[in-house]
Amino acid sequence: MLGGTEFVGRAVTDAALERGWDVTVFHRGRHAPPPGASALTGDRTAGGRGLAALAESGQDWDLVVDTWSGAPAAVRDASRLLSTRAGHFSYVSSRSVYAYPAAPGIDENGPLVTGASPDDGGDVPYDRAKRGGELAALDAFGERALLARAGLIIGPGENIGRLPWWLSRIARGGPVIAPGRPDTELQYVDVRDLAEWILDAAADGLHGPYNTVSRPGHATMGELLEACVRVTGSDAELRWTDPEVLQAAGAEPWSDLPIWLPPGELHDTMHRGDHTKAHAAGLRCRPVEETVADTWAWLRALGGTAPQRPDRPAVGLDPELEAKLLAL
Structure with a gap:
């Protein structure tokens, strides 16, 4: 779990631990890791040196979940590092990646924002940052990458x-x-419902974009x-x-x-x-x-x-x- 100590990342971590899964959180150390999770500490904003603990751990994982909403380059660096050490990569993206204004009922094939790049730094707007993160995940993991395009997320945490x-x-x-x-x-999603769906979808090998919202x-x-x-x-x-x-x-x-x-x-x-694809897949x-x-x-x-x-x-x-x- 890249992050794993706050809101969406914490909900995913808690849900995985409740299933009896072995969980490692990679985080900056600003908050205590969830009880039961192993921890690696680093700072993704520092480039390669910030990922040293992750690189040197020697561990492999079945699944990586990333909630990053800042510089796409941070998703790029982590996903490239993990592409040969993890089976699946789930990126918590956003419906903000659709070109504005998004028509009512827009599905996963709708037009996307332009100008996004996985190499962008932290000075890009939110929509381009999330789309750049998607591109980074796809570049590194291809059909092993799941893009959970959430909208409004509420709930405990x-x-x-x-x-x-x-x-x-x-x-x-x-x-x-x-x-x-x-x-x-x-239209929104409870953070716990999002977390459970991400884990189920990854376990089932789903890939590509899904609008992970309620009807x-x-x-x-x-x-x-x-x-x-x-x-x-x-x-x-x-x-x-x-x-x-x-x-x-x-x-x-x-x-x-x-x-x-x-x-x-x-x-x-x-x-x-549109919500039908994710709901058909179990949300x-x-x-x-x-x-x-x-x-x-x-x-x-x-x-x-x-x-x-x-x-x-x-x-x-x-x-x-x-x-x-x-x-x-």
Whole structure:
């Protein structure tokens, strides 16, 4: 496991350990490795010398899973090193690799972003970075490479802050700005469902791209936020607010109001992709209530404060702006 100590990587590691698999995590040492996993320490951003522990370990593996979202060159270097020492390579990619705007229902054969390269450094946008990572995996492993193109990923361990922010805000109670309409459809994947599918798919020898997301409308924005109210036991009152009002006040979709996007190109791109190939290959998505309840339990166990990736901005509506909107 390249990484393996946070969010998606940790979920994959935990799922593999629960199956009784022998797991080695290669990580920077910023967090303790999961109990039961062996560990190698290095820094992929340092080029070949950062991979020394991996190169010198002398180990071979049946499967490598990589969640890297930075410089594609880091995927290139690791995958080349491991191409003769591992049977299969699963790269956690993103549906962001599709050219924007992505039409509703776009499948794995849709047009992709241009200009991506496996040799790119860390100064490329996210969509090109993920596509460059895909190209690196394919160059090294060919038909032994699986590309899991996830979309929105939520669930226990989330270190971006989207669902944790909604849970924390709703737990405080009182009137809460709820964006748009409650029937706005969402498409996402619980991190644990993604992890289990990656392991199953690799064990079955699957390769190539798969859109690893739920069906569109697996949940709605209303169902998500109402689940937050229930699991927190809050007295929160959801006040559904028109997108035009929100945007006129300067409240930004996705960043100020996490997960939510108003109708239009961006919503279609994020929440209306095709899912049938991955579901035919065994992806199963648990109910939103379970994802929300388990995320709340995890958050409470941490004392109420979720970890935050240092390379991602904090999300959530500023209290002053929320008060302004509630007063309208």
